[in-house]
Structures are given as C-alpha cells and as structure tokens.
Amino acid sequence: MSVADRPLLSSDAALDETELGRRERNKLDKRRRIVAAATALFQEKGFEDTTTAEIAKAAGIGAGTLYLYVESKEDLLVSAFVNVAGDAWREAFDLVDSSADAVSQIMTLLMHVTDHHRADRRLARSFFKELPFVSDSGRAGVEEFTDWFLSGLASVLNAASANGKLDADVPKMMLAHNLYAQWQLLMRRLVTDRLDYDDMVLQLQESVYVALWALTPKA
Amino acid sequence: MSVADRPLLSSDAALDETELGRRERNKLDKRRRIVAAATALFQEKGFEDTTTAEIAKAAGIGAGTLYLYVESKEDLLVSAFVNVAGDAWREAFDLVDSSADAVSQIMTLLMHVTDHHRADRRLARSFFKELPFVSDSGRAGVEEFTDWFLSGLASVLNAASANGKLDADVPKMMLAHNLYAQWQLLMRRLVTDRLDYDDMVLQLQESVYVALWALTPKA
Amino acid sequence: MSVADRPLLSSDAALDETELGRRERNKLDKRRRIVAAATALFQEKGFEDTTTAEIAKAAGIGAGTLYLYVESKEDLLVSAFVNVAGDAWREAFDLVDSSADAVSQIMTLLMHVTDHHRADRRLARSFFKELPFVSDSGRAGVEEFTDWFLSGLASVLNAASANGKLDADVPKMMLAHNLYAQWQLLMRRLVTDRLDYDDMVLQLQESVYVALWALTPKA
Amino acid sequence: MSVADRPLLSSDAALDETELGRRERNKLDKRRRIVAAATALFQEKGFEDTTTAEIAKAAGIGAGTLYLYVESKEDLLVSAFVNVAGDAWREAFDLVDSSADAVSQIMTLLMHVTDHHRADRRLARSFFKELPFVSDSGRAGVEEFTDWFLSGLASVLNAASANGKLDADVPKMMLAHNLYAQWQLLMRRLVTDRLDYDDMVLQLQESVYVALWALTPKA
DNA sequence: CATGAATGAGACTTCATTCAT
DNA sequence: GATGAATGAAGTCTCATTCAT
Numbered sequence: 045m046s047v048a049d050r051p052l053l054s055s056d057a058a059l060d061e062t063e064l065g066r067r068e069r070n071k072l073d074k075r076r077r078i079v080a081a082a083t084a085l086f087q088e089k090g091f092e093d094t095t096t097a098e099i100a101k102a103a104g105i106g107a108g109t110l111y112l113y114v115e116s117k118e119d120l121l122v123s124a125f126v127n128v129a130g131d132a133w134r135e136a137f138d139l140v141d142s143s144a145d146a147v148s149q150i151m152t153l154l155m156h157v158t159d160h161h162r163a164d165r166r167l168a169r170s171f172f173k174e175l176p177f178v179s180d181s182g183r184a185g186v187e188e189f190t191d192w193f194l195s196g197l198a199s200v201l202n203a204a205s206a207n208g209k210l211d212a213d214v215p216k217m218m219l220a221h222n223l224y225a226q227w228q229l230l231m232r233r234l235v236t237d238r239l240d241y242d243d244m245v246l247q248l249q250e251s252v253y254v255a256l257w258a259l260t261p262k263a
Numbered sequence: 264m265s266v267a268d269r270p271l272l273s274s275d276a277a278l279d280e281t282e283l284g285r286r287e288r289n290k291l292d293k294r295r296r297i298v299a300a301a302t303a304l305f306q307e308k309g310f311e312d313t314t315t316a317e318i319a320k321a322a323g324i325g326a327g328t329l330y331l332y333v334e335s336k337e338d339l340l341v342s343a344f345v346n347v348a349g350d351a352w353r354e355a356f357d358l359v360d361s362s363a364d365a366v367s368q369i370m371t372l373l374m375h376v377t378d379h380h381r382a383d384r385r386l387a388r389s390f391f392k393e394l395p396f397v398s399d400s401g402r403a404g405v406e407e408f409t410d411w412f413l414s415g416l417a418s419v420l421n422a423a424s425a426n427g428k429l430d431a432d433v434p435k436m437m438l439a440h441n442l443y444a445q446w447q448l449l450m451r452r453l454v455t456d457r458l459d460y461d462d463m464v465l466q467l468q469e470s471v472y473v474a475l476w477a478l479t480p481k482a
Numbered sequence: 483m484s485v486a487d488r489p490l491l492s493s494d495a496a497l498d499e500t501e502l503g504r505r506e507r508n509k510l511d512k513r514r515r516i517v518a519a520a521t522a523l524f525q526e527k528g529f530e531d532t533t534t535a536e537i538a539k540a541a542g543i544g545a546g547t548l549y550l551y552v553e554s555k556e557d558l559l560v561s562a563f564v565n566v567a568g569d570a571w572r573e574a575f576d577l578v579d580s581s582a583d584a585v586s587q588i589m590t591l592l593m594h595v596t597d598h599h600r601a602d603r604r605l606a607r608s609f610f611k612e613l614p615f616v617s618d619s620g621r622a623g624v625e626e627f628t629d630w631f632l633s634g635l636a637s638v639l640n641a642a643s644a645n646g647k648l649d650a651d652v653p654k655m656m657l658a659h660n661l662y663a664q665w666q667l668l669m670r671r672l673v674t675d676r677l678d679y680d681d682m683v684l685q686l687q688e689s690v691y692v693a694l695w696a697l698t699p700k701a
Numbered sequence: 702m703s704v705a706d707r708p709l710l711s712s713d714a715a716l717d718e719t720e721l722g723r724r725e726r727n728k729l730d731k732r733r734r735i736v737a738a739a740t741a742l743f744q745e746k747g748f749e750d751t752t753t754a755e756i757a758k759a760a761g762i763g764a765g766t767l768y769l770y771v772e773s774k775e776d777l778l779v780s781a782f783v784n785v786a787g788d789a790w791r792e793a794f795d796l797v798d799s800s801a802d803a804v805s806q807i808m809t810l811l812m813h814v815t816d817h818h819r820a821d822r823r824l825a826r827s828f829f830k831e832l833p834f835v836s837d838s839g840r841a842g843v844e845e846f847t848d849w850f851l852s853g854l855a856s857v858l859n860a861a862s863a864n865g866k867l868d869a870d871v872p873k874m875m876l877a878h879n880l881y882a883q884w885q886l887l888m889r890r891l892v893t894d895r896l897d898y899d900d901m902v903l904q905l906q907e908s909v910y911v912a913l914w915a916l917t918p919k920a
Numbered sequence: 921c922a923t924g925a926a927t928g929a930g931a932c933t934t935c936a937t938t939c940a941t
Numbered sequence: 942g943a944t945g946a947a948t949g950a951a952g953t954c955t956c957a958t959t960c961a962t
Contacts, residue, residue: 071946095931097949106948111933176451177392187457211477218466218473222445225470229444232395238406247437251444254437258430258477315957316924325923327959336957534936535945544944546938555936614889615830625895649915656904656911663886663908664879670833676844685875689882692875696868696915728925752952754928763927768954 075113078103083124083167091121091170115181118174122182125171126189132160133193137200146204146256147249153200154227154248161231162241169235172228194220211259219255226251294332297322302343302386310340310389334400337393341401344390345408351379352412356419365423365475366468372419373446373467380450381460388454391447413439430478438474445470513551516541521562521605529559529608553619556612560620563609564627570598571631575638584642584698588690591638592665593683599669600679607673610666632658649697657693664689732770735760740781740824748778748827772838775831779839782828783846789817790850794857803861803913810857811884811905818888819898826892829885851877868916876912883908 081102085094096117100110114120136156140149161168175186197220204210230248233239239247300321304313315336319329333339355375359368380387394405416439423429449467452458458466519540523532534555538548552558574594578587599606613624635658642648668686671677677685738759742751753774757767771777793813797806818825832843854877861867887905890896896904 096933097931100949107932108934108949109947112946117932173396177455183457214473214477215469218469221448221466222441222470222474225444225448226441228448229440236396238402247440250434250437251441254433255441255474258433314955319924326925326957327923328921330958331921533934538945545936546945547943549937550942611834615893621895652911652915653907656907659886659904660879660883660908660912663882666886667878667882674834676840685878688872688875689879692871693879693912696871753954754952757928764953765928765955766926769925774953 071113074103074105078105078110078113079120079123079127082120083127086121086124086170087164087167090166091174116179118178118182119185121170121174122178122185124167125175126185128160128164128167129157129171129193130189132157133196135160137196140200142200142203142207144209146201146210146260147253149200149204149209150197150223150252150256151249153197154223154252155245158227158231158234158244158248161235165235168231172232172235194224197224208261210256211261214259219259222255223252226255290332293322293324297324297329297332298339298342298346301339302346305340305343305389306383306386309385310393335398337397337401338404340389340393341397341404343386344394345404347379347383347386348376348390348412349408351376352415354379356415359419361419361422361426363428365420365429365479366472368419368423368428369416369442369471369475370468372416373442373471374464377446377450377453377463377467380454384454387450391451391454413443416443427480429475430480433478438478442471442474445474509551512541512543516543516548516551517558517561517565520558521565524559524562524608525602525605528604529612554617556616556620557623559608559612560616560623562605563613564623566598566602566605567595567609567631568627570595571634573598575634578638580638580641580645582647584639584648584694585687585691587638587642587647588635588661588694589687591635592661592686592690596665596669596672596682596686599673603673606669610670610673632662635662646699648694649699652697657697660693661690664693728770731760731762735762735767735770736777736780736784739777740784743778743781743827744821744824747823748831773836775835775839776842778827778831779835779842781824782832783842785817785821785824786814786828786850787846789814790853792817794853797857799857799860799864801866803858803866803917804910806857806861806866807854807880807909807913808906810854811880811909812902815884815888815891815901815905818892822892825888829889829892851881854881865918867913868918871916876916880909880912883912 078099082094082099085098085102088094096110097107099120100107103110114123136153139152139156141152142149144152161171175182178186194217198216201210201216201219205212205214205216227248230239230244230251234241234244297318301313301318304318304321307313315329316326318339319326322329352372355372358371358375360371361368363371380390394401397405413436417435420429420435420438424431424433424435446467449458449463449470453460453463516537520532520537523537523540526532534548535545537558538545541548574591577590577594579590580587582590599609613620616624632655636654639648639654639657643650643652643654665686668677668682668689672679672682735756739751739756742755742759745751753767754764756777757764760767771780793810796809796813798809799806801809818828832839835843851874855873858867858873858876862869862871862873884905887896887901887908891898891901
C-alpha cells in the first residue's frame, strides 16, 4: 500500500458506509454538509468573521442543531483543516517521484502543500494561528492528522533510504518532524506576509538542503 | 566580542544615554516602568486577562497616557518578550562551552531558554501564540529580536565549526533557523500541555542530534 | 388522627392503589423514578444546572418520554419539594411536644425543617427562589402543599390552645400564616448567605416569641 | 425629625450637591438619567424583557458607557426599586396618623405601599422575584433599603407605644420585621395572581390584627 | 504632557420542549 | 407508549483605543 492510499482519518473519511444504517448515514451526511458549509464560509470570510449562525443557515439547519454534530466552532476549523490539508497532503504524496533525490522529493511534497495553502491564504492563516492552540475538543483531530502526515513524510524518507537516496541510520520519524518544523516556520512567515512566495521557496530549498545534504549518500 | 555581549536591541536597551536629553530619559524611564508593570501583570494573570487599564494603574499613570509611550497592547507583549526572552538567551549564550561537541552546545542553549520559559508557562504560552501574529507595530521588534538570537545561534555554530566541531561548509544561519524551528515546534507542544517536560527534553535531544550528527566531523 | 398522620398530598402519595390497574401503577412508578432521579440531580448540581436530558437519562428513559410523565421541569422541582419538604414537615410535626409552651413547640417545628433544608442548601435555595413563581402547571402542587403544612401548623396551635398554652380566641390559621411568613423571610436570608445559622436561630427565636408571647396565657 | 424626613439612602439620594464639583455632578446626573431610563423601561416591558442596550440608548449613551455607572443589570433593578419603593414608603410614612390605633397605622402604611406596587404590577413582580436573590453588587443596596424602612416601621411602632397604642415592652424592630414578613408573603401572592386585591386587603387586615391585637392596650 | 470618560461591536452556545416516526 | 433529533431565541458585558479638555 502506497503512502497516499492509507486511510486518512477514521473519523472523517473512509468510513465503510455499507455497514451503516440509514440513521447513521444521515447523521454523517449532515455533519459533512455542515463542515462543507463551514469550510466554504471560512474560505470566503475567514474563520473569525464567520458566525456559527451563518454556518447553520448555510447548512440548512437550525442554529442549535449545529451543536448536535459539532462540539464547537473550533471543531469546525479542525474538520475543515483535516479535509483541506488532507487533500493537499494526499495529492502531494502522490506526486513524489521516488527516483528523485531526497531533497527533490521533500521539496515536491512541501511545495505542493504550500501552494495549496497559498490559494487559501485566509484559511491557511487561521490554520496556523488557531490550530496549535485549539482546546481539547479539537486537539485530538489535529494531532491525529499531524501524526498521519508525519508518518507519510517518514514513509517517503524510508523509501528514499531504501533506494539509497538517504542515509539508512537516521531516525526517519524525527527527521520528518524536523523538516515539518522548518516548513511550518516558513509557512507562518508566508501567511503573515513577512516573507513573499519566492523568498519562501528559496529559503525552504536551502532549509531542506541543509537538513538533508549531509544525510545524502554521495555518488 | 563574545556572542552574549553584543547589543540586544536598539529600541529597548543599550541606548547611548549620554546623547539623550533629560526629557528623552524620562520618557524612556516611563516606558520602562510601563513595560515592567505590564510584564509583571502578564506573568501573574496572562496576557489576555490583563487590561491596559490595569497596566496603566500599576505604572501609576492614566489610561490614556499609556498610549503616549506604547503603540498597542501587543507592543507591550513584544517588549515583555524582548526583555524576558532576551535575558534567557543572553544567559544561555554565556553558558555555552565551546569545547563541547556541537549537539551539547546547542542543547545547553535551547534547554536554558526552555527552562526559563517553563518557569513562566503562562507568559510563554502568550509569546508563542500571539507573537507570530502581531500586527505591524510590534512586528519589527519581534523580527529584530529573532534575527538577534538567530545570529547568536549562528555564531555559536560558526565557533563550533572553527573548533572543528561542525562541518565547515554548512550555511550556519540556515542551520540556526532549522534548529530554532525544531525547538519552537516542541516548545509549542510543551506550553500547550501536549508534551511533558521530560519528553520534550528527549525529543529535543534527538531532534538536534538528527540535525547535527551528519554535520559533525568524526574523530 | 394526629397532625402528622393526615395524608400529605393526593397527587404524589397516599393513592388508593388497590383501585389502580397495572398500567396506572406502572405509570406512577415511572413518574416516581423520574422524580427521584430529578431530586438527586437537583441536590447534586442544583436546579438550574440540571438538564431535563440528564434527568431522563438518569431515569433510564428517552428525553421525550419524560414529558409523558411530567408537565415541565418546574413540575419536577415542585414534586421534589413536596417530597423533601414533606418529609421534613411530617417529621417536624411528630417531634412536637404538646406539653411544652407554644413558643417551644413552634420553634421545634420550624427549626427541624430549617435543619432539613440546611443540609441541602442548594436545593433549598431553588425552592425559595423558584417555587413562589412557578407557572400554572406546578402552582397547584405548591399551594396544596402550603395549605397542608399551614393546616398542620394551625393544628399544633389549636392543640396548644386546647392545652391552655395559647389564647383561645386568636385565629389559628392566620397565626400559622404569620409564623410561616416570619420563618420564610429568615430562611430566604439563610439560603442566600445573608444570615448565618446561629443568627438565624436567634432571630427566629425572637420573632416567634414576639408573635406569641402576648397570646400566651400567663401562669 | 419625623420618620419620613430622615434621609433615605446615602448613595442614591440626599447628596449634598453643593459640595460636589461639576464632574461629580455630571457623573451623578448621568447615573440618574440611566436609572430613570431603566425604571421606565422596566415598567413598560418588565425587567427580563428589557435589554441593557435599550436602556443605554434610552439614556442617550453607548452600550459600554452604561457600565461605567452601573455594575450590572441587576444593579439597575435595585436602584429602580430604591427609587420607586422609596417614594412609596416615604409617602406612606407621611400618611400615618399617630392618633389612630396601631393596627390602623400599620394598615395605612402597608396598604399605601401595596397600592403603589399594584400600579406597577410588572415591576413589582420583578422586585419580589429578583431582589431577594441579587448577587453581591446589588445586595448592599437592597439591605440598606430594607433596614431603612424597617427602621421607619419600628419608629412608627415606637411612637404608637409612646402614645399608649402599643405594648411598651415588645421589641419594636422585631415586630416590624414580622409585620414586613407577613405583608411580603401576601404581596408575593398578589403579584403572582394567586390572590386578588380584595382578598389581599382582607388577609392583610387579619394578619396585622393577629400580630398586634394582643399587644394593644385595652381601653 | 496627561487624563479618563466614552465607545460599541460582538457571537457563542445552551436547553426546555415538541412531534414525526 | 417511547423516542431523540430538531429547534432558535436570547443578550450580557468587556476592553483596547481615542480625543476633547
């Protein structure tokens, strides 16, 4: 099973719906509708400027009904993130060319996600600002998602290692963590306009290079 | 000039006071009193739970007067940060033993700052949550400070390189950036209780090791 | 028939169950279960902080089912009151020593109920705050109960009168009403922490004394 | 100094305004305007159905400005009460004919206040429902007021006693408390429609009579 | 320089009750 | 009889910042 084929998140996707009764399906459909409505509104107006009342109306339900399906507004941001960023990362993992060198593979990955977020600056900003500090209800979702794509990143690194593109001994999960941290710091600068896109690319390039070159077997 | 002796920040310290008239000194003193009051209150009650009115009262001035010395409440957080984190980093730079291996040197640095922040969880949380997203008035201060300690970090790395503890060719500034990103990600987990202190230490240890071991010349 | 043996309330107790079919008994049992669950929760968390959903769950029924047995949440408070306060008053009536002087008899009564309520401050507070203003569905229950214990109080006064402990001509029902009013005002102060228990006792003592001494035949 | 001439409450009335500077007068005027606006709205729409925003608008100030002069919405109810009920009680004290018998004097007093409240059923209901349970900010005001009119009531009783209309030995303050409690209980029934006005009068009459007749020296 | 009164937007979530199934 | 999903109203107070004095 390739990296991108692994199920993303048990709670929001890949449910075996044939096993569910009609009630459960309806319930799930409704949650999906709500999250979809929320995501659209967050993209349009930003997280803070979107009210839960608007989301409910857009989802065609009452204001209170929303809270039968959602714990809090933050919860909706987490779900939006899991969907949006999930798509981006899954696509990114599919793009990886395992015959390329490690730096290229990682750059392909990170730049794809970067571009995805760049198309949704507003939402991306909310993600980077709010998600690290969500309260308990949403935290699990964020962590599950983070673990998922960090594992994916580690898988890419493992594959690269197997292909002789990367040192065999380096702990791949921790290396993935480091690369993610580096990328995240630059992303935060990007979405807060402290860095323009081109500089971001250059810096990310160098940052990844610095992290990997000494770990890359020389021909 | 050693790393720690370099001037910290032009705006809040190391002003050439002989050049200043009495008026400017008074103005500066008052700002310092305000920042001191704000810092104390932020530590006590957190950034969000402290009102500018309280700060003004604690500083012995009127609510409006505050804004003659300060651009915004965020501004005060930035100044508090520059003071508090500045102390931590300066001390940390002094602790570095240039005869140790690179990993140890970096760990000494980062752990000292970590411990400093750990003593002020509340304030540290505000730093990590708010500072990356401060609006224009405070942004410059944060960036200046970040540049300062990143330069310090790079200096440590350069010295290590000069001592044969670190590969000579690696771009030190970017390596410093990477290490900082790695540390920051773990710090954010620490101050949001997603990581306990002991695990943080272990993970930071491995994270730094992964970043540096391949760059460390073998005996 | 002594005061305490008189039936309490037709609606919640003393039903001639031999006349009831199984269905009615079941219905009544279920209502009792619901009221018991509600009472326990009200004691634990207070009336306002208890939701009807919690009560339903605690009673082992669905949220909607509750309303087949109960008119409203207030209704449950009334029933809880009738049970809890009913016990207190019945016990109190049993404690009365008809050979004592009138003031002592009344004090015995009122203090017993006071102590009962004191053990359940939270619930008592809800009683005194909400019950005088319940809407129609619960009102009848409250009034029936009030009439019941006022009659009991009047009976005690009548007995005292018969024993020469109290003036024969005073309208006993109205005197009961007055004593109740006096006690209630002090109780409201007690449960809102405007009066501590010891002061309450002293004031009630004097209040009752003032109401009765001129009506007490001198030896 | 007669009962009715004593200053009502230091905080809301009878301030020696010649001693106040313009700023203080303005501040006080504004509070008065706010309380007046609130009182009018409470009378019109009831306490609960009046929003603080409406009050602010009616007073010609911003929503937040309200809270520079008032601690809470409850606070406004307390002030409205002190004004409205204060007027009623002061007038009532003036109506007392000290040559009448004690029962008549008390009835004159209580009926005057009763009638006053009856003209403002809605507001009176809020008074009786909310005031006994106001939180700390308003509590002091209510207690100060209660003490004031209880003292007035006691003064009336003392005067009656001096005029030979009432037993000399009975503790007047406690008797006042008892009479107030009796009246209050009936008032609560009146404003909750459990008692119509005529019955209220009759019951109050008997209630007062029961409380006083044995204390009234026989000719 | 200093003041402090004035502003006003802002929005989440809860929960008793109903009624279609 | 039993269920539980759906409803939707409701509304206080805070506080950073400004600006007339």
